[in-house]
Amino acid sequence: MSSSRFTAAHSWAILAAGACIQLLTGLPAAWGVFQQPVMEEYALAEEAAALAFSVLIAAYGVGCVLGGFLQDRRGPRCAALWGTALLEGGLAGAALLPSAWGWAMPWVFSVPAGLGTAFLYPAIQSCAQKWYQGRKGFATGIIGAAAGLSGAFLTLLVRTLAPRWGIRGAFWVLG
Numbered sequence: 001m002s003s004s005r006f007t008a009a010h011s012w013a014i015l016a017a018g019a020c021i022q023l024l025t026g027l028p029a030a031w032g033v034f035q036q037p038v039m040e041e042y043a044l045a046e047e048a049a050a051l052a053f054s055v056l057i058a059a060y061g062v063g064c065v066l067g068g069f070l071q072d073r074r075g076p077r078c079a080a081l082w083g084t085a086l087l088e089g090g091l092a093g094a095a096l097l098p099s100a101w102g103w104a105m106p107w108v109f110s111v112p113a114g115l116g117t118a119f120l121y122p123a124i125q126s127c128a129q130k131w132y133q134g135r136k137g138f139a140t141g142i143i144g145a146a147a148g149l150s151g152a153f154l155t156l157l158v159r160t161l162a163p164r165w166g167i168r169g170a171f172w173v174l175g
Contacts, residue, residue: 010131014131015131015132018128018143019142019143021146022146023153024174025087026149027056027113027114027154028053028056029154031053032155033154033155034158035053037166038052038102040167041167041168042097042099043102044102051106052109055106055107055114056106056110056114058114060114062114062115063115063116063119064121066118067119067121067122068122070119071119071122076127079119080119080123080124082116086119087116090109090110090114091109092172092175093112094108121147125140128140157174158170158174
């Protein structure tokens with residue numbers, strides 16, 4: 001196999017993997033499907049669940065800046081690894097959080113998950129653009145479409161998983 005054929009095949013794999021990752025990072029867009037089960041599982045009032053969402057969004061906003069800085073300093077691989085670790089840590093933390101500690105949801109889940117999703121987006125975008133030098137708009141569009149569809153994808157996934165395994169099981173599967 002010539003190196004140009006390997007590069008072309010490799011670039012499609014990177015784009016497909018990036019799109020799949022983006023489908024799973026739409027937690028801020030899909031919070032509505034999480035809110036009621038989280039309120040029930042962790043005995044949270046609506047205000048406390050809204051705080052978890054607000055902290056998730058704030059962490060995402062801060063994480064976009066921090067993730068971009070990390071990517072510029074250490075590269076997209078480092079930013080993606082940190083993003084994955086943070087996102088997985090938040091999901092595992094939510095799954096393991098004792099029901100009596102529901103008040104900690106914004107800090108155990110929202111901060112790491114918000115930062116993690118924010119670290120992943122620019123890392124994936126830059127890799128897609130690197131591997132598609134001549135078609136950056138196409139690559140950016142594929143990743144952007146996956147990010148846009150992630151809220152709908154996660155909504156369907158959680159609505160399928162939560163009745164069967166509860167919200168904790170849904171957090172485990174997503175993680």
